[in-house]
Amino acid sequence: MTDFIAPGQPGSKVTYASRYDHWINGEYVKPDSGQYFENVTPVTGKVFCEVARGNAKDIDKALDAAHAAAPAWGKTSATERAIILNKIADRMEANVEAIAVAETWENGKPVREALYVDIPLAIDHFRYFAAAIRAQEGSAGELDNDTVAYHFHEPLGVVGQIIPWNFPILMAVWKLAPAIAAGNCVVLKPAEQTPVSILFLMDIIKDLLPPGVVNIVNGFGVEAGKPLASSPRIAKIAFTGETTTGRLIMQYASENIIPVSLELGGKSPNIFFNDVAAENDAFYDKALEGFTMFAVNQGEVCTCPSRGLVEAKIYDKFMGDVTARTKAIKMGNPLDLSTMMGAQASTDQLEKILSYLDIGKKEGAKVITGGERADLGGELAGGYYVMPTIFEGNNKMRIFQEEIFGPVVSVTKFDGFDNAMEIANDTLYGLGAGVWTRDMNTAYRAGRAIQAGRVWTNCYHAYPAGAAFGGYKASGIGRENHKMMLDHYQQTKNLLVSYSPNKLGFF
Amino acid sequence: MSLPSRVDYSPEAAELLLKLTKINGPLMFHQSGGCCDGSSPMCYLKGEFRVGGSDVLIGELVIPRMNEPVEVWMSATQFEYWKHTHLTIDVVDGRGGGFSLESPEGKRFLIRSRLFSDVEWALLENSPVQTGA
Numbered sequence: 001m002t003d004f005i006a007p008g009q010p011g012s013k014v015t016y017a018s019r020y021d022h023w024i025n026g027e028y029v030k031p032d033s034g035q036y037f038e039n040v041t042p043v044t045g046k047v048f049c050e051v052a053r054g055n056a057k058d059i060d061k062a063l064d065a066a067h068a069a070a071p072a073w074g075k076t077s078a079t080e081r082a083i084i085l086n087k088i089a090d091r092m093e094a095n096v097e098a099i100a101v102a103e104t105w106e107n108g109k110p111v112r113e114a115l116y117v118d119i120p121l122a123i124d125h126f127r128y129f130a131a132a133i134r135a136q137e138g139s140a141g142e143l144d145n146d147t148v149a150y151h152f153h154e155p156l157g158v159v160g161q162i163i164p165w166n167f168p169i170l171m172a173v174w175k176l177a178p179a180i181a182a183g184n185c186v187v188l189k190p191a192e193q194t195p196v197s198i199l200f201l202m203d204i205i206k207d208l209l210p211p212g213v214v215n216i217v218n219g220f221g222v223e224a225g226k227p228l229a230s231s232p233r234i235a236k237i238a239f240t241g242e243t244t245t246g247r248l249i250m251q252y253a254s255e256n257i258i259p260v261s262l263e264l265g266g267k268s269p270n271i272f273f274n275d276v277a278a279e280n281d282a283f284y285d286k287a288l289e290g291f292t293m294f295a296v297n298q299g300e301v302c303t304c305p306s307r308g309l310v311e312a313k314i315y316d317k318f319m320g321d322v323t324a325r326t327k328a329i330k331m332g333n334p335l336d337l338s339t340m341m342g343a344q345a346s347t348d349q350l351e352k353i354l355s356y357l358d359i360g361k362k363e364g365a366k367v368i369t370g371g372e373r374a375d376l377g378g379e380l381a382g383g384y385y386v387m388p389t390i391f392e393g394n395n396k397m398r399i400f401q402e403e404i405f406g407p408v409v410s411v412t413k414f415d416g417f418d419n420a421m422e423i424a425n426d427t428l429y430g431l432g433a434g435v436w437t438r439d440m441n442t443a444y445r446a447g448r449a450i451q452a453g454r455v456w457t458n459c460y461h462a463y464p465a466g467a468a469f470g471g472y473k474a475s476g477i478g479r480e481n482h483k484m485m486l487d488h489y490q491q492t493k494n495l496l497v498s499y500s501p502n503k504l505g506f507f
Numbered sequence: 508m509s510l511p512s513r514v515d516y517s518p519e520a521a522e523l524l525l526k527l528t529k530i531n532g533p534l535m536f537h538q539s540g541g542c543c544d545g546s547s548p549m550c551y552l553k554g555e556f557r558v559g560g561s562d563v564l565i566g567e568l569v570i571p572r573m574n575e576p577v578e579v580w581m582s583a584t585q586f587e588y589w590k591h592t593h594l595t596i597d598v599v600d601g602r603g604g605g606f607s608l609e610s611p612e613g614k615r616f617l618i619r620s621r622l623f624s625d626v627e628w629a630l631l632e633n634s635p636v637q638t639g640a
Contacts (some may be wrong), residue, residue: 242544243582266541
């Protein structure tokens with residue numbers, strides 16, 4: 001018996017419907033095609049519901065609803081919108097266990113992460129943007145005695161958002177909260193691997209939002225995502241995913257001259273300087289945990305610390321200790337609170353990870369631990385489980401250069417500060433990084449030298465609202481998780497006003 | 508002596524490409540990098556994805572019973588890290604993958620890789636690759 005009962009079983013906190021339609025204009029709407037696709041839980045590999053298979057006509061219907069709602073929603077006061085965001089947060093808090101179990105069942109992550117991290121962060125995100133929009137002000141610039149430049153924030157109108165499958169609720173909320181706080185209406189396309197946990201959340205909060213403010217259309221990327229991203233009826237598109245689709249979305253956006261924000265992943269270095277092991281104390285223990293964070297969410301995190309850089313002098317000792325820590329990771333049913341690592345989100349994700357374990361071995365990387373699929377037996381035998389894996393190799397290997405998006409860390413040794421920075425920056429990406437040292441001068445210099453948008457310093461994988469998150473280099477454009485995000489969802493209106501009664505004298 | 512190929516396909520991939528060509532028309536691949544669905548070969552209608560000077564053509568898949576070869580592209584910066592490996596486009600069950608054309612079929616293209624042999628690499632190491640410019 002697990003700590004939380006599986007959805008659909010007697011006594012479970014979650015009952016998923018057997019079928020989900022699109023959420024458009026405040027109600028469920030059947031798909032234009034009449035077709036549905038099956039939704040599988042990665043926990044057991046079994047189908048648990050059907051989901052509407054959207055197409056361009058469904059997207060248009062959702063855009064109709066969003067455009068109809070946008071003028072009134074855009075004119076609500078910041079106070080009214082903030083109150084609604086706060087009510088959403090309160091409602092989620094009252095249902096946190098159910099939402100966490102729903103997300104775990106669809107995504108495969110351990111419920112302790114959903115319950116203590118993902119959903120609380122999502123709740124806080126609504127509160128953060130409720131506060132940010134209340135506190136936001138325009139400006140009045142006195143350009144000269146008679147001339148004033150007023151600046152007002154105005155919503156963009158209707159925006160499109162495409163959500164990834166690794167944090168189906170949190171990533172949706174990262175995009176939704178600032179967009180609706182700023183007065184926009186949204187058409188949102190969840191990932192086809194995780195289409196319904198966001199609808200489960202919608203069912204809990206649906207009475208709090210006016211119809212048409214948030215619309216959710218499910219379906220395959222090519223059939224539903226593409227018509228959304230390429231629609232001339234959106235004022236902005238936000239996407240979290242990978243580089244090729246990111247470029248394609250920019251290409252469509254260029255046809256409509258609209259802004260994009262893109263978060264496209266990374267290959268984050270996690271750097272451990274010699275002095276980390278100077279004492280066998282709480283800080284050293286924290287650093288070992290920091291290394292092992294590659295297993296958070298089964299490694300399916302854009303900022304997974306998937307490259308471990310360890311300084312030569314402590315290499316053997318440190319690797320011995322983190323290997324022991326990694327071997328102690330408890331895999332099991334994600335609905336158990338003691339489970340540390342759950343299932344990969346989908347079968348094709350599992351296949352991709354296995355293909356990287358294969359090329360890693362072929363390139364001569366040494367498997368220190370793990371390196372293969374895990375069979376947890378019983379009812380989990382059909383689930384998608386991979387052993388937490390440590391590879392040892394060099395930074396030119398493909399497992400050091402590509403985002404595996406699994407519980408796999410590739411480790412190499414470095415010699416001195418400059419060598420660490422050289423390896424850290426030898427990557428196409430620049431989303432996250434970790435720096436571990438007891439010397440704050442080293443920490444500061446490293447943090448500034450690493451070309452990445454987020455450098456965790458003596459910590460890792462914390463995502464509090466208020467800390468800007470986004471990429472350098474091929475990792476994307478724009479920032480999330482910070483009030484500056486409001487700028488990504490607002491126009492600037494300037495009224496340039498002359499209070500002089502006199503003409504210029506030119507004509 | 509002709510150059511060894513950098514990219515190949517499995518019989519299952521050929522079958523799926525034939526099917527997708529029938530439904531959509533001539534196809535192309537662009538190899539993705541990065542998050543979530545990254546590191547996957549994305550399959551598009553030929554010309555849908557605009558390639559340019561920052562992309563390289565790593566091969567053309569010549570598939571029996573198909574009128575046109577399927578071009579396989581990759582960003583040039585990514586190619587620098589991949590060029591020492593031979594790629595095979597394969598298919599697994601799955602779903603998703605950005606706007607790639609196969610996902611409604613319940614399939615997913617997947618890259619399988621191996622190191623080039625010394626003989627192959629001697630021929631390929633200094634041979635130029637065509638860009639999309």
